[in-house]
Amino acid sequence: MSVAELIGFLLLAGAAAYAQTLTGFAFGLITMGGVGLTGLLSLPDAAMIVSVLTLVNATQMLLKGWRDVAWREFGFVMAASIPMLFGGYWLLEWLAGTRADILRLILGIVIIISSVQLARKPEPLAKQSGEGSFLFFGSIAGLMGGMFSTAGPPLVYHFYRQPMPLVKIRETLVTVFALNAVFRIGLVVLSGDLPSSSNLTGLLAIPAVMGATYTARRWPPPVPAAAMRRIVFILLFLSGVSLSAPAVVHLLRTLP
Template sequence: MSPGELIGFLALAFAAAYAQTLTGFAFGLITMGGVGLTGLLSLPDAAMIVSVLTLVNATQMLLKGWRDVAWREFAFVMAASVPLLFAGYWLLEWLADARADMLRLVLGAVIIASSLQLAMRPAPLAQKSGGASFLFFGGIAGLMGGMFSTAGPPLVYHFYRQPLALATIRETLVGVFALNAVFRIGLVAFSGNLPGPSTLTGLFAIPAVMAATFAARRWPPPIAPQVMRRIVFVLLFLSGVSLGVPAVLRLLGVH
């Protein structure tokens, strides 16, 4: 990346980490959406960098919040998430080889669907869901995480319906994202697809992510959480449309 591109990526990572720390989700969606729109990196390389940055953000949050993790639900989610993470990564590699527009269309569709889901207020449940439901949503999250390092939306929807404390929901989600990132980084390294030195300059965003996490905890914005969710929804929806529509037009041969 050129110096200008690196600065742009640092700003994008800072904004994404700030939003994730406040809401418990959206880091991967915001970062991948921004990368897809700007073309700063290839999507597979961006997903790798996002995995590393997600791990940094999550580790920083869990240093204080790990006691709030709902370990039973965490275990069910990970049992289904890890195998399908491998499937999602394979699908990313298959699409990235010669189907760039299809890959951008899939990413755009994922972001749009995720933004619409985040805009809804899921009805709270009277009692916790059974283990099978956490396996199901964990599997979807693993597939999305393997493709784009964006495992959040299905888990956010499911967890925020549970009769659990908000701190428990947030820290459990962050724990899932952290372990998924570890597996995904290991998979990329094992398959020999580590980004080149120029792309790895994106790891200079680690201090930006750490600073954003600290700033969001120390100086949260003076707005209600619902307003923050609406802001994230609008940004994600617009980025998803901006990614998906041009890809559809190119696939249809419309210039």
């Protein structure tokens, strides 16, 4: 990356970490959506760097919050998430070679659907969901995490419907994201698909992520949570449309 591209990526990662700390989601979606729109990195390289930055953000948040994790539900989610993460990673590598437009289209659709789903405040359930539901949503999250390092939306929707304290929901989600990031990073290393040395400069965003996380926790903005969710929804929805529309046009032009 050039200096200008690196600065742009630092700002993007910092904004994503800030939003994630305040809302409990959206780091991967914002970062991957921004990368897809600007072309700062290839999507596989960006997903790898997002995994590392997600781990940094999660570790910083869990230094004090790990005691509030709902370990039983966490176990069910991870049992389904990890196998599907491998499948999502394989699918990413297969599409990244000669099907770049399809890959951008999938990412755009994922962002659009996720933004609409996250904009709605889930109706709380009278009693907690069964074990099978955590396995189901964990598997979807694993697939999305393997492809784009964006495991959040299905889990956010499911957990926020549970009759659980909000702090327990937030810290459980962050722990899931952290462990998914660890497995995904390990998978990239073992497969030898590390980003090029020039793209690895994106890891310089670690201080930006740490600074944004601390700032959001120490000095949250005087904006209601509902308003913050709407702002994130609008940004994600527009980025999803902007990312998928050109891919659709290009694919239609290539049809016989």
